[in-house]
Amino acid sequence: MTTAPGATATAAAPAPAPREAHAGAVSDDAIRTRGLTKRFRTGQVAVDGIDLLVPRGAVYGFLGPNGSGKTTTIRMLLGLVAPTAGQVHLLGAPMPQAAARVLPRVGALVEGPAFQPYLSGRANLARLDAVDASADPRTTRTRADAALERVGLGAAADKRYRQYSLGMKQRLGLAAALLRPRDLLVLDEPTNGLDPQGTREVRHLVRELADAGTTVLVSSHLLAEIEQVCTHIGIMGGGRLLLQGTRDHLTARRGSRVMVRTPQADAATALAELRRLGLADATAERPAADGSVTVSAALADDTGADGDLPAPQDVAGALVRAGAGILAFDVRRPSLEQVFVELTGEGFDVTR
Numbered sequence: 001m002t003t004a005p006g007a008t009a010t011a012a013a014p015a016p017a018p019r020e021a022h023a024g025a026v027s028d029d030a031i032r033t034r035g036l037t038k039r040f041r042t043g044q045v046a047v048d049g050i051d052l053l054v055p056r057g058a059v060y061g062f063l064g065p066n067g068s069g070k071t072t073t074i075r076m077l078l079g080l081v082a083p084t085a086g087q088v089h090l091l092g093a094p095m096p097q098a099a100a101r102v103l104p105r106v107g108a109l110v111e112g113p114a115f116q117p118y119l120s121g122r123a124n125l126a127r128l129d130a131v132d133a134s135a136d137p138r139t140t141r142t143r144a145d146a147a148l149e150r151v152g153l154g155a156a157a158d159k160r161y162r163q164y165s166l167g168m169k170q171r172l173g174l175a176a177a178l179l180r181p182r183d184l185l186v187l188d189e190p191t192n193g194l195d196p197q198g199t200r201e202v203r204h205l206v207r208e209l210a211d212a213g214t215t216v217l218v219s220s221h222l223l224a225e226i227e228q229v230c231t232h233i234g235i236m237g238g239g240r241l242l243l244q245g246t247r248d249h250l251t252a253r254r255g256s257r258v259m260v261r262t263p264q265a266d267a268a269t270a271l272a273e274l275r276r277l278g279l280a281d282a283t284a285e286r287p288a289a290d291g292s293v294t295v296s297a298a299l300a301d302d303t304g305a306d307g308d309l310p311a312p313q314d315v316a317g318a319l320v321r322a323g324a325g326i327l328a329f330d331v332r333r334p335s336l337e338q339v340f341v342e343l344t345g346e347g348f349d350v351t352r
């Protein structure tokens with residue numbers, strides 16, 4: 001695991017470029033692809049016409065089972081693999097044409113050539129720093145030490161890379177991506193090989209970087225691991241982008257149900273009111289031991305479209321106005337895993 005050479009600052013890179021100022025929607029997005037496709041020589045279509053949209057400031061969870069095309073997509077974003085078809089814009093500029101200008105502003109952690117095994121973590125970072133034409137060699141040590149501290153490798157700075165555990169190697173890759181301030185970070189499976197503590201630390205780091213204004217795309221095949229830290233989610237399956245949007249939207253509507261507990265005497269009123277509101281599948285459960293009845297209804301159809309269905313707070317208001325007593329009110333949201341399974345009919349496993 002290491003940073004992609006092309007994705008970190010290189011000798012070819014000029015001084016940091018000003019923010020791109022192109023007209024149109026493209027300039028507002030950190031990453032935008034159109035019809036991005038990769039067909040390998042084996043004939044396999046690893047990535048199949050995807051339109052990725054990562055707004056600036058987002059933490060975009062790029063999720064999908066093993067083999068779904070995440071790494072291939074990321075390699076195309078960074079210009080490490082040539083697409084068979086489609087376009088990539090990074091920070092508003094077309095790739096690979098603008099690579100020399102844009103890539104110094106992009107930090108990346110992707111699978112790639114290894115660090116030097118006989119050099120220490122610090123020396124490896126210094127080596128990477130040295131090829132960055134815009135980095136002042138007098139402050140290399142400070143930058144390397146700050147990056148090592150940031151990923152919790154301060155105490156292991158002088159250990160040789162070959163003596164690092166998998167998790168430590170992963171952390172060093174992250175440190176390399178953080179050697180200088182970035183507008184965009186692309187992290188491919190950053191929690192690979194990390195223990196639960198390390199995974200928490202990566203989440204914390206991602207949140208910190210995002211708070212400081214960096215856009216982050218982070219891939220994982222483990223939904224639960226990064227779900228909590230993301231503002232946006234894209235789910236890959238079989239080379240296709242199955243779903244994309246803000247996390248809240250994806251789980252707020254698709255498959256969410258409003259659950260209302262009413263006194264038994266009010267159950268019929270509540271049920272009628274939910275149906276009047278357009279919640280056609282409203283049903284009432286049997287009365288509980290305490291005499292209350294739970295009435296529930298889906299807040300979206302099974303495609304996730306909410307059409308003109310009311311928001312939860314409007315449902316509560318309408319029930320009160322209709323005279324139905326409310327003992328408890330809840331909106332059950334599905335987990336992302338449930339959304340994924342519902343969408344694909346399969347688990348989060350290797351399918352090809």
Ligand SMILES: Nc1ncnc2c1ncn2[C@@H]1O[C@H](COP(=O)(O)OP(=O)(O)OP(=O)(O)O)[C@@H](O)[C@H]1O
Nearest residue numbers: 040042046065066067068069070071072073221352
């Ligand atoms: N160089 C290559 N030549 C041929 N096929 C490849 C090549 N690289 C990847 N593939 C295939 O493309 C598909 C997508 O692989 P990719 O590594 O992009 O998936 P991924 O979602 O990143 O998986 P993981 O979570 O396991 O890293 C897989 O079926 C893989 O076998």
